[in-house]
Amino acid sequence: MNKRLVILGAGGHGRAVADAALKMGYRTIVFLDDRAAGRCIGFPIAGPLDRAEALRDGETDFVIALGDNRLRRRVAMGHDLPWARIVHPSAQISPFAELGAGTVVLAGAAVNVCARVGRHCIVNTGAVVEHDNMLEDFAQVAPRAALGGSVRVGALAQIGIGAVVKNNVAVGMGCVIGAGAVVVKSTEPGGVYVGVPAWRREKGAAG
Ligand SMILES: CC(C)(COP(=O)(O)OP(=O)(O)OC[C@H]1O[C@@H](n2cnc3c(N)ncnc32)[C@H](O)[C@@H]1OP(=O)(O)O)[C@@H](O)C(=O)NCCC(=O)NCCS
Known part of the structure; x- marks a missing residue:
């Protein structure tokens, strides 16, 4: 798989998702987070969650890694993106x-x-x-x-x-x-x- 994964949420669950994604063969990871900046386990935090659409291209999948179920729903409802399993x-x-x-x-x-x-x-x-x-x-x-x-x-x-x-x-x-x-x-x-x-x-x- 030669794809990039954008993970919405750079907390503990986001890191666990990144770990699984790399083992699946994702080429690289980009995080988005409203509260954190810099890097997360070595991968860039490229801005807040609402930057997701700007990162869309044919070789990028997206996943929401927010442990709060209602927050995850709110973010999912606000974006129409190619969500990965x-x-x-x-x-x-x-x-x-x-x-x-x-x-x-x-x-x-x-x-x-x-x-x-x-x-x-x-x-x-x-x-x-x-x-x-x-x-x-x-x-x-x-x-x-x-x-x-x-x-x-x-x-x-x-x-x-x-x-x-x-x-x-x-x-x-x-x-x-x-x-x-x-x-x-x-x-x-x-x-x-x-x-x-x-x-x-x-x-x-x-x-
Ligand atoms: C049940 C739960 C939601 C309650 O959270 P809360 O409302 O913040 O509750 P509190 O921590 O204030 O505890 C309130 C009371 O419930 C008791 N309590 C809390 N969780 C309990 C549980 N799982 N089983 C039995 N009693 C529990 C506390 O001992 C406390 O009792 P007390 O009033 O006699 O002192 C929470 O404790 C819980 O178990 N969450 C699951 C967390 C989880 O699985 N996370 C996974 C992340 S990957």
Whole structure:
């Protein structure tokens, strides 16, 4: 691959995305960031996010590497760019799974047969997205979280680090599932759930 990747966001997730992209064979990386300048892991930060369109050419892909789901959605809605799928070479993606444009799958993650992952999702390091899962756009599965078979994750939902979601459960849109939680029943949209088994901590906190 002789392409350049522009990464929108030069924070920790941006660096992880760059690392995966280089291992995929991207020739070089350019970051954009509203708050940082200079260089990031040796690659230039070429300006704020709204410079993205100016960097468009036939040999450049783009990806949004902002861990905040709502911010990622806002940036995606504001730009019409060729969004790349970034998949670390050590991730296991079934040939019968689907990944939407702009989605990132990091090292050691698994996306199993007939899973469908929407646009601009994050499947983070070592996460497991089992067979027949459906992740809607802008959802995120944190490192080492595991989703059993036929789980549905609503748009903008966040599954916390090391959390477990039992098979056939639906996680509502915009839910936040806390680190280490075990979700055994479907969750209401926008709720924050923690604990084992997970309970709703409060209403409306997921914004
Ligand atoms: C659940 C979560 C969203 C709550 O965040 P918050 O609203 O900022 O909560 P706070 O840190 O203020 O903690 C509030 C209370 O909830 C408890 N709590 C926080 N996270 C918890 C969790 N995962 N499980 C159980 N209890 C938790 C705290 O101990 C605290 O209890 P207290 O009021 O008795 O002292 C957050 O703690 C979390 O788990 N986020 C997931 C992070 C993650 O996976 N990131 C991955 C990045 S790659």
